[in-house]
Amino acid sequence: MEWTKKLAEYEAAPPLPSWNEIEKTLHQDGNSLYNHVVPPPTESWEAISTKLSTAENNLTPRALNWLRPFLRYAAMIAFLAIATATLVNHSFRNALIESIQGPGIKAALTDTPKILIKDSSNKIQVKQIPR
Amino acid sequence: MSSNHLPNDHDLIEGCILGNPVMQKNLYDKYAPKMYGICLRYAANSEDAKDILQDGFVKVFINLSKFKAMGSFEGWMRRIFVNTAIELYRKKNQLYAISENQEENIPNQDISALDELEAEDIIRLISELPNGYRTVFNLFAVEGYSHKEIATMMKISEGTSKSQYARAKAWLQEKIGNRNQDKV
Numbered sequence: 001m002e003w004t005k006k007l008a009e010y011e012a013a014p015p016l017p018s019w020n021e022i023e024k025t026l027h028q029d030g031n032s033l034y035n036h037v038v039p040p041p042t043e044s045w046e047a048i049s050t051k052l053s054t055a056e057n058n059l060t061p062r063a064l065n066w067l068r069p070f071l072r073y074a075a076m077i078a079f080l081a082i083a084t085a086t087l088v089n090h091s092f093r094n095a096l097i098e099s100i101q102g103p104g105i106k107a108a109l110t111d112t113p114k115i116l117i118k119d120s121s122n123k124i125q126v127k128q129i130p131r
Numbered sequence: 132m133s134s135n136h137l138p139n140d141h142d143l144i145e146g147c148i149l150g151n152p153v154m155q156k157n158l159y160d161k162y163a164p165k166m167y168g169i170c171l172r173y174a175a176n177s178e179d180a181k182d183i184l185q186d187g188f189v190k191v192f193i194n195l196s197k198f199k200a201m202g203s204f205e206g207w208m209r210r211i212f213v214n215t216a217i218e219l220y221r222k223k224n225q226l227y228a229i230s231e232n233q234e235e236n237i238p239n240q241d242i243s244a245l246d247e248l249e250a251e252d253i254i255r256l257i258s259e260l261p262n263g264y265r266t267v268f269n270l271f272a273v274e275g276y277s278h279k280e281i282a283t284m285m286k287i288s289e290g291t292s293k294s295q296y297a298r299a300k301a302w303l304q305e306k307i308g309n310r311n312q313d314k315v
Contacts, residue, residue, distance in 0.1 A: 033253060033273045036168040041181055044167075045159055048188045049152070055189055056150075 173216035187212040264299035
């Protein structure tokens with residue numbers, strides 16, 4: 001008969017379940033995956049303790065955290081102070097003049113009044129002005 | 132110690148922030164079964180689930196001082212475990228975007244076939260899902276995140292999230308169908 005043939009076909013290859021059915025099962029009370037509970041493996045706590053102590057040892061002590069910005073600014077101020085002191089230091093200034101060796105700049109930077117003159121070969125000469 | 136004598140969440144959190152190992156163990160005992168349930172849903176195998184459980188709890192203990200008691204503590208922990216699972220997924224896999232219109236091609240015949248399907252069976256089926264499908268399926272169908280939120284969390288497009296979910300649905304339907312066929 002027709003219906004036995006259909007039944008046999010259905011039993012041989014039942015159609016896929018509808019998604020609504022699956023969703024209903026997912027949200028059934030007492031079968032909710034959201035609150036599903038499974039006992040954890042026994043060795044997990046030991047592994048967590050070990051990992052936790054390793055992680056804590058690698059962290060910077062929290063007490064020092066507030067000090068960080070202060071230390072950063074202190075280092076910046078110290079650097080600026082040293083740099084300024086070095087630049088205005090007299091010996092550094094002289095060393096700078098010597099290193100430049102340019103007669104014009106040297107004359108301009110030294111305290112004694114001097115004038116610049118060109119000789120016959122067009123070289124610049126520094127001549128001290130008598131006081 | 133019976134569960135009735137366990138300290139409440141507030142005391143557990145304070146104890147853990149102070150680094151009290153007894154409180155840490157108590158917090159673990161209280162929440163590990165539920166969190167392991169989450170880990171199993173997101174992991175492809177029990178080894179990955181164990182890794183997510185361990186890394187998740189280490190993150191929880193380290194970041195406990197950042198927990199603001201505005202919302203549920205369990206919800207906060209759950210988010211940490213879900214994010215840890217996503218991180219593990221990112222390390223191991225890449226998502227492959229598929230065409231969005233495949234969502235429309237999913238067969239949707241009517242048959243009631245899930246009467247005997249238990250949570251364990253569903254978890255087993257979910258764990259067999261390909262990685263990308265599984266993560267998106269869990270986030271959307273179980274945790275209740277929107278595709279937009281999933282896209283942000285997983286750094287994928289919203290379309291990819293939708294298509295991964297559609298694929299997961301089709302895959303699960305087929306598997307459940309096969310399972311029922313085996314029983315006939």
